[in-house]
Structures are given as C-alpha cells and as structure tokens.
Amino acid sequence: MSNEKADYIVAGGLVVRGTGITREDILVKGETITEIGPDIPQDRASIVVDASGAYVLPGVVDAHNHPDNADRIETFSLSAAFGGITTVVPFVRSQRATGAEDTTVEAVNRFIDEANETSYLDFSAHAILLAADDVEEQVPALIEMGVISFKMFMTYPRRGMMMPDDRMLRAMELASRDGGIAMVHAENGYCIDHLVDQFTADGNTSAEYFAQSQPRILEIEAVNRAATYATVAGCPLYIVHLSAREVLEVLTRFKGQGLRLFGETCPQYLDLTNQEMLDHGALAKIGPPLRERPDNEAMWHGLASGLIDTIGSDFCGFKQEQKFTGGQTAGPVEDTNAGVDSSIFDANFGGNWAEQMLCVAFEEGVNRGRVTLPRLVRVMCENPAKIFGLYPQKGALVTGSDADLVIFDPSVSHTLSADAQHCNADFTMFEGKQVLGKPVFTMQRGEVVIQDGEMKRARGRAKFYPGKREDAAYAPSGHRLVGV
Ligand SMILES: [Zn+2]
Incomplete structure (x- = not known):
C-alpha cells in the first residue's frame, strides 16, 4: 500500500x-x-x-458494431459511452466488394487513424474477410498487428461479401495457426437469395415476407456448418448475433465435443419479435431477422445456462431515410425517398442498438429474473474481453x-427513445420502452x-488495444479461451 x-x-x-x-x-x-x-x-x-x-460494473465491452454509415466511430463511441460501454471492437473491411484494390491491413490502419483522432472510447478491431481478400497474406499480417479475430459472412453472395466455404476453411486454418479466432455471420446466403427471388417474382415484397425469406432453418444449417469447419480446422469460433432457438442444440453438441465455440446474441434478439417488422417495415430490417417470443426466451436461457457467452450490439447507425435506400451504402441522404411502397428486399440491413443495450439487458434480464447481474457482467464485460484478448486490462x-x-x-426509471440517444441515427426500435x-x-x-x-472526455483520448493472441504454450487453465 x-x-x-x-x-x-x-x-x-x-x-x-x-x-x-x-x-x-x-x-x-x-x-x-x-x-x-x-x-x-x-x-x-x-x-x-x-x-x-x-x-x-466493469465497463461494457461491445464486441460487435459497424461504425461506417451515418455513425462512424466518433458518434458511435459517443452514443455507446452513454450506454455504459467503455470499449468497442468494430468490424473493419477492405473495399474490395465494391471493386477497390485496397487490403484489409490498409483498411484497419485507416480505421485506427480515424479512431485515434475521433473516438471517445478505447477500441480494438476485428477484420472482415471478403471473398476478394487475399487471406494467405492478410491473416498473418493482421494477427501481427493485434487484429486476431476474423469475421466471415456465410451470406450476402450478391454483395460480394460471402466467403466461399473452401476459403473460409482455409482462413480458419490460418487464423488458428497463429493464435487467432474465426467469427461467422451464420445464415445460408444462397437459400436466402433463392427465396428473395421467388417472393419478388410473385410480387410479395412487403414487410410480412421478410422473415419468411430468411427462415430459421438457414441459420441453424449455417451454425452447424461453421462449427463443422472450425472443428476440422481446429480453430476457435465465435458466432455472432444468434437468434433462432434451435441453435442452442447445435451449440450444445459442438461445445460438448470440445470445440472452443462461443455464441453471441444481441438485445434485439432478446426483446423484440417479427412484430416490429410488421409494424415498422424497413426500420426493423436486420439479418438474421427478428424472430418470435420463444426465440427471445431461448436466447435468455442460453445466456443463463452458459451456452451463449456474450451480448453484442450489432450497432449500425442509419438515418431512417437511409434504411429505405437499399444497396447498403452510406449514400447521400438527400437523394433518398422513404418509399413505403418500395420492396422490403431493397431496404438496408442494420439498426442502432448500443446505447440501449445495457438498460434493455438489465431490465429484461435482471429485473425480470432471467439472469443474475453477475452473469450479465460476465457476458457483457468479462467474456468479450477474454475471447478477444483484452482481459484483464x-x-x-x-x-x-x-x-x-x-x-x-x-x-432510475426512464423511457428509451430516439430523442434521448446520442448517435446520428434518428430512430430506435426500443422507442417508448420503460x-x-x-x-x-x-x-x-x-x-x-x-x-x-x-x-466529459475530449475526443482523441482513446487508445487502440491490440488483441493478445492465444498462446499455445499456456497451460489449459491459463488458456485465454477456456472458462468463459
Ligand atoms: Zn453485424
């Protein structure tokens, strides 16, 4: 002392x-x-x-966010800070899906420069690997920089984002070789596109067809497939934004077989249902889609039982008008036309969920007796820090x-609303929630x-935290990825 x-x-x-x-x-x-x-x-x-x-509480570590639309790292981190988040781990990707020639390493360096100048909160980074990225070169280089987690999309083939299975397997092998971890968005993209084409051809493009076009079976299948590849590659795997109740069986099986498998869900999958899509259309469009009440309950059960390891926000800050533009680009807002007549399939995916995340999880989880507060701290603070190599700092x-x-x-009793939030996004699906x-x-x-x-803090005080890679020399009990 x-x-x-x-x-x-x-x-x-x-x-x-x-x-x-x-x-x-x-x-x-x-x-x-x-x-x-x-x-x-x-x-x-x-x-x-x-x-x-x-x-x-330890500050919340939000390990799932996309600060690259109406909210970049500056306003995203501002909003997150008001929500009790202190560390953010955004996804960063090259622009190769749109024909650019940059590398993921360059994109990460650009992101770190921007965040050093403008972020209000400490940050790390995940890399997104796209089909057009050179994984042989990029994965080892990124791990060397402290970017140890690699997200791959099993969906969105027509947007150049889907990683083909063989390349995903190879990326997992490369990641695990150097102490990294793979992450997947688990939905079957070919089946989604097939169903969207069918609904569109039949003229069924209103909000009620969205959930039907991305059914739960496609998430269950992809979770099973990703876990199979991770087992073959010997790679730890983190599955983002789980939503369908049936995935718990898949997690049980693969965790039981010894795969270092981590599941994440989000406040929207814990508290909202497809009714939001029916009521609000494009504003509620996210992937995977909002599902049903028994799925919310299953996600809580998974969190309480240890099958699901983390809650992340999947923040993606769009203005209302941008949700209707389609094409998933930042696009100039003034060009847009919030057309209620337009196809739900043309609307952008994503919503802003970070600022309300802790309050929703506390209200629905702790106040309603579904999880204990220590378990909430484990899944929102400790586990994401451990899984991504930031613990115990x-x-x-x-x-x-x-x-x-x-x-x-x-x-403190309060009402969640867009007026009370601090991001550029101008709506919240939790509007009016007490x-x-x-x-x-x-x-x-x-x-x-x-x-x-x-x-109270100025911008530019935040620091980049490289993820500590998994060290094979550790004894199992000291292993970064054990015991979360
Ligand atoms: Zn996401």
Whole structure:
C-alpha cells in the first residue's frame, strides 16, 4: 500500500464481477485500479465518487458494431459511452466488394487513424474477410498487428461479401495457426437469395415476407456448418448475433465435443419479435431477422445456462431515410425517398442498438429474473474481453486492470427513445420502452467519461488495444479461451 494519494475513490458501491457482488471501494491512480476492498478511507484519494445505492460494473465491452454509415466511430463511441460501454471492437473491411484494390491491413490502419483522432472510447478491431481478400497474406499480417479475430459472412453472395466455404476453411486454418479466432455471420446466403427471388417474382415484397425469406432453418444449417469447419480446422469460433432457438442444440453438441465455440446474441434478439417488422417495415430490417417470443426466451436461457457467452450490439447507425435506400451504402441522404411502397428486399440491413443495450439487458434480464447481474457482467464485460484478448486490462474490476468502470443506478426509471440517444441515427426500435436502471457515471483509464448526463472526455483520448493472441504454450487453465 503506497502512501501517495490516489486520484479517485469510487466509494460505497456494490462491485459486480462474474463471481458475485461485494460491497467494496475502488482506488484509482493514473489509468489504473490500484486497490479494491471494503472500507478504504476516503482521504486516501483526492476526489470521492459516491457510488452508494448503486452497482459498480466493469465497463461494457461491445464486441460487435459497424461504425461506417451515418455513425462512424466518433458518434458511435459517443452514443455507446452513454450506454455504459467503455470499449468497442468494430468490424473493419477492405473495399474490395465494391471493386477497390485496397487490403484489409490498409483498411484497419485507416480505421485506427480515424479512431485515434475521433473516438471517445478505447477500441480494438476485428477484420472482415471478403471473398476478394487475399487471406494467405492478410491473416498473418493482421494477427501481427493485434487484429486476431476474423469475421466471415456465410451470406450476402450478391454483395460480394460471402466467403466461399473452401476459403473460409482455409482462413480458419490460418487464423488458428497463429493464435487467432474465426467469427461467422451464420445464415445460408444462397437459400436466402433463392427465396428473395421467388417472393419478388410473385410480387410479395412487403414487410410480412421478410422473415419468411430468411427462415430459421438457414441459420441453424449455417451454425452447424461453421462449427463443422472450425472443428476440422481446429480453430476457435465465435458466432455472432444468434437468434433462432434451435441453435442452442447445435451449440450444445459442438461445445460438448470440445470445440472452443462461443455464441453471441444481441438485445434485439432478446426483446423484440417479427412484430416490429410488421409494424415498422424497413426500420426493423436486420439479418438474421427478428424472430418470435420463444426465440427471445431461448436466447435468455442460453445466456443463463452458459451456452451463449456474450451480448453484442450489432450497432449500425442509419438515418431512417437511409434504411429505405437499399444497396447498403452510406449514400447521400438527400437523394433518398422513404418509399413505403418500395420492396422490403431493397431496404438496408442494420439498426442502432448500443446505447440501449445495457438498460434493455438489465431490465429484461435482471429485473425480470432471467439472469443474475453477475452473469450479465460476465457476458457483457468479462467474456468479450477474454475471447478477444483484452482481459484483464478490459472487462475486469481487479487491482492492476484499467480503471474502466460504470456506476449503474438500479433505481432510475426512464423511457428509451430516439430523442434521448446520442448517435446520428434518428430512430430506435426500443422507442417508448420503460426501463428501471441507468448508467449514471462512466470512467475510462482514470478519466471521467460520462457524468451528470454529459460527455466529459475530449475526443482523441482513446487508445487502440491490440488483441493478445492465444498462446499455445499456456497451460489449459491459463488458456485465454477456456472458462468463459
Ligand atoms: Zn453485424
């Protein structure tokens, strides 16, 4: 114990970790947590942050987001910060699907430059591998840069995004060889395109046909196929945005066979159904589609039981007008025409879910008794940090970890709405939802980020965190990918 004064003491709160909840105080000096324990004298720090009556959580690590439309990293990270997120791991891809000649390494470097200048939150990065990317060259180079996770799309063949199976298998082999991890968007793209063509030919292009054009069987099939390839390649696998209840059986089987398999779901798949699509059309268009109430319940069951390991936001910030433009490009908003008559199949995929994610998960999960708060901290903070090589600097409240923390007041009742959010996207599918509990204070590396409802941190203070690769030399118990 040093006699030198700490900068902050976060006092009187209930500290939440994956293992449980304890009444402890936290001392912060510089960028780091220097001590945690009960009844630390307040005069040991210059500034007292009162957390009494509230929970203290590690900052949320959002490992699924796409800040490249109306919201780039600047406004995405601003919005995320208000939602109790302190670390973001965006997906970055080359522009080769649109005929450019750049590489994924160049795209990641561009992203890091932009985020260094404009992000409000610390960040890491996942690489998206497209069919046109040279995986033999790019995968080892990216891992060397600290980009250790590689997402591949099993769908969207006509947009140049689908990775053919043989190339996916090879990319998995390359990733696992150098200590990386594969990620997949698991839906069967050929079948989706086939069904979309059929519905379109029959003139059935309204919102009610969307879910039917992307049925659950195509997710179940692709999860099974991706896990099979990962088993053959010996590669850890993270499956993003699980939505269909039947995938739990597939996870059970492959996890039981020893595959290092991690499942993610999102707040929208925990709380919303296809009714949103019927009510709001293109605004609710996401892939996989919103499904049914029993699927929401199954996702909660998966989170509680350990079959599903994380919650990510899948944030993609579009203005309402952009949702109707189609083509999945940023496109000038003024050219658009929010045509209710246009085909649902031409609308853009994606929605903004980050700022509301923690509040929705707390309300629907903890307040309704579906998961414990420690389990929520595990799936929103600890597990994503562990899986992507950021732990224990991120995702943990322990001595020596980064002083990234959130004070969450469980007694604040508020209504989620687009008016209250801080991104450029101008709608939320959670509009009008009443929740109990709100992040009221956020700190990152010893700097106050959110206080009194305001952003206190300047842009450009954020840092890139390279993912630590999996080290085969570790004993199994110390293995990065075990025990999450
Ligand atoms: Zn996504």
